[in-house]
Amino acid sequence: MNWDPSDQDRVSATKDAVACEFGNGLALLDLKSNIYYSLNSVGAYIWELIQEPKPISEIHSAVLARYNVDPERCKADVDGLLKGLADSGLARLHHEELV
Numbered sequence: 198m199n200w201d202p203s204d205q206d207r208v209s210a211t212k213d214a215v216a217c218e219f220g221n222g223l224a225l226l227d228l229k230s231n232i233y234y235s236l237n238s239v240g241a242y243i244w245e246l247i248q249e250p251k252p253i254s255e256i257h258s259a260v261l262a263r264y265n266v267d268p269e270r271c272k273a274d275v276d277g278l279l280k281g282l283a284d285s286g287l288a289r290l291h292h293e294e295l296v
Contacts, residue, residue: 202253202276202279202290202292203253203292204252204253204254204257205252205253205254206252206253206290206291206292207250207251207252207253207290207291208247208250208251208253208256208279208282208283208288208289208290208291209247209248209249209250209251209288209289209291210244210247210248210282210287210288211286211287211288211289213227213228213229213286213287214226214227214228214234214287215228216241216244218241219235221237221238221241222235222236222237222238222240222241223235223236223240223241223244224236225244225287227285227286227287229286230286232285234285234287236278239260239264239274240278242259242260242263243256243260243275243278243279244282246259247279247282247288250291253275253276253279256275256279257271257272257275260275
């Protein structure tokens with residue numbers, strides 16, 4: 198998948214996974230491939246955020262507000278997780294249309 202989103206593009210979780218709490222994070226089961234994924238507490242928070250389409254800029258802001266992290270590191274880590282979820286078919290990128 199070509200991953201080159203703008204901050205205004207939205208990301209949402211697909212309905213092809215079920216999640217359950219696992220330790221401090223989440224275990225995700227991809228219902229199409231039967232592959233399990235695990236997310237730490239930050240990843241679990243992001244998963245919760247993207248249950249409805251959410252602009253990438255809002256995801257960055259929410260993580261920065263909740264965790265004490267360098268903004269550049271936050272952007273890199275959040276973008277990396279979102280790309281991984283999208284590559285695995287667990288999230289969709291919605292490009293914003295210019296009106």
